[in-house]
Amino acid sequence: MTSIRRRTLTLIIGLMLAGLALISVLNLHDSNHEIAEVYDAQLAQNARLLQGVMRMPLASEEHSDLYRAFNLALSEAVPRVDGHPYESKIAFQVWNRRGQVLVHTASAPSFTSPPSTPGFSDVTDLNNRHWRAFLLEDKQNDLRIWVGERDDVRADLVERIVRHTLWPNVLGSLILAAMVWMAIGWGLKPLADMAATLRARHSGSLEPLHLTPLPSELEPMQAALNRMLAQIQEVLGRERRFIADAAHEMRTPLAVLRVHAQNLLEAGTEQERRESLEFLIAGVDRTSRLVNQLLTMARLEPKATAALHSIDLAQTVRDSLAQLTPWLLSRNLELAFDVIDSPCKVVSDAAAIDIAMNNLITNAANFSPEQGVITVQLNQSEGFYHLSVDDQGPGIDEADRARLFERFYSRGNAQGAGLGLTIVNTIATRLGGRITLVNRPEGGLRAILSIPDGKPLDAMQRVTRQPPKR
The missing domain is CATH 3.30.565.10 (Histidine kinase-like ATPase, C-terminal domain)
Structure with a gap:
């Protein structure tokens, strides 16, 4: 089994990583939603700004000049020093009631027929590029204003947000893991000290432990170990007493039995052999009683009370x-x-x-x-x-x-x-x-x-x- 420190750290780091992953997923979902809301609002706002410009009270020939000026300005929306790479990914188109294109950007997708459903929609152009679009109908001027934005603009922004938030979280998690490792080591130091003390003790040492100061969680463990050591000392003491008593008390009966056995071998008459045999039997009986009494004493000596x-x-x-x-x-x-x-x-x-x-x-x-x-x-x-x-x-x-x-x-x-x-x-x-x-x-x-x-x-x-x- 692994150490308590490693098990605890694995659990804590695992929970931290799981929590970080869950928070990252929720942040990604929320970021996508909020970015979509902001960009959709900008699309709708750009469409209405363009509507306001198209409603300017001008003569017919002036409207044509306005449309040419718009197209000329929008055709220059390419990455330049004073521009932005995203300009080519944002497009505008305006149709009149006859379906003629009045204003459009160079990057705008081509349509076989003008879109007819107002509001937001997702569009895929002929180059298999995905657009998020907003169509505004101006029935007063018989205009359809379409504003679109490529999806990779939003995806790039989400990627940047995730990248700028994920790496600090990962780095912070590593630093926090190192701090948790040191904190767990400091918290488990009393347990490590107790383990080191036990390893350093001689195998035959039965002296009680006196570790101070000791956390309250380890005090019952030390008390239990000391009780166990005391019980072992008591058992060994009883064993030594039993061996000493048995050796002391059995010496004389065994010597007497040997004398009776010798007398039995040396007996010259049947009467002497019978008397020696009777003495030998009596000595065996006495030795048996002595052994039984010694065993009874050994069973009765433990302090633990029998089942009552x-x-x-x-x-x-x-x-x-x-x-x-x-x-x-x-x-x-x-x-x-x-x-x-x-x-x-x-x-x-x-x-x-x-x-x-x-x-x-x-x-x-x-x-x-x-x-x-x-x-x-x-x-x-x-x-x-x-x-x-x-x-x-x-x-x-x-x-x-x-x-x-x-x-x-x-x-x-x-x-x-x-x-x-x-x-x-x-x-x-x-x-x-x-x-x-x-x-x-x-x-x-x-x-x-x-x-x-x-x-x-x-x-x-x-x-x-x-x-x-x-």
Whole structure:
């Protein structure tokens, strides 16, 4: 695609030339019309002047002398030093009632019979020359006065007018085009400066643009570019964190799996091989959970909010618990769900809530004793839905409470990856709520996920509308 400057200039020059052509055509039409009107008036005026001379009260012999004097004077109408080239292109003829020619110029066209229609007419002579003529009938003196003018007189005048007006217009258009070119270049200079700045930047540079002064039309473009660069930096940062976390956390499990594999190869009895194989399977399961948690964290980190829809929070929790029930039963654990009677409609992300429930239930199951009961409750107060998960485990120490939401911090669970509560905390923040951990008086831990009962809140609303602590 051509440059904006060239496209704009082509459009402007094209419109200018089209306008000039239209104006020239209109000027030519108007010039022809006005010239025709003026020359026709002169023809009529010359005919009446000649009529006035022919009406002079003279004797018969004096009229003959007058006609001879006229013809003699008109016969000298040839280009001379004191004459004009157009004299031979203007003709006069006068006939009497008998059709005899009384007065005529040498250049006048020949007629087989005198014209009989008064007024203006177009005539073509024997030499194929075109005349514009005017015939005046003088019935008082039985005269017909004919005055004619060749068309090339008018055509030459129109050509001169067009030539004298067209060339200045063309020259002025060229000068105007050069001025428009420079004006467009000056107007597009900020855009050219931005393009030059972008071309000069290193391919790996992600620093924001700070071009000043900047026209108002380019400010949204600079802001959009800076947002895109910030998003790229964020994506690269998440990628680096994910790679660093994965490399850090996968190193130990892989080393443990290698030890179990070596023990399996070196086992001397069936019992030792079986134990090594069980350890190897458990290590693979733990590594799988670690990978899944890392991928979940990677999906949850972007700042952009997922598509939010109106959902039934109670039904969403029921669906999550239905998926987890067989797994809990296999671990000899019971599940109880207590929900309020009123509808639990919220605008939220069902997938995110499902992930949070999976992590909270898994965390409760890891710390619950065999034959234990995990209780899930859903209630509403002060503009929030509170989803609590209770276990019958040992609870938490106050010294460890602040660290439980750190990445890869796992307390008292050798099979944990240390990411479950971090994921839940990320989801709660994205949905405008929070996660709270409290020890139950009767023993065990209660994890409370508080979700706004309306649309997700912005940062300022979160400061002024925090869920109550339990």
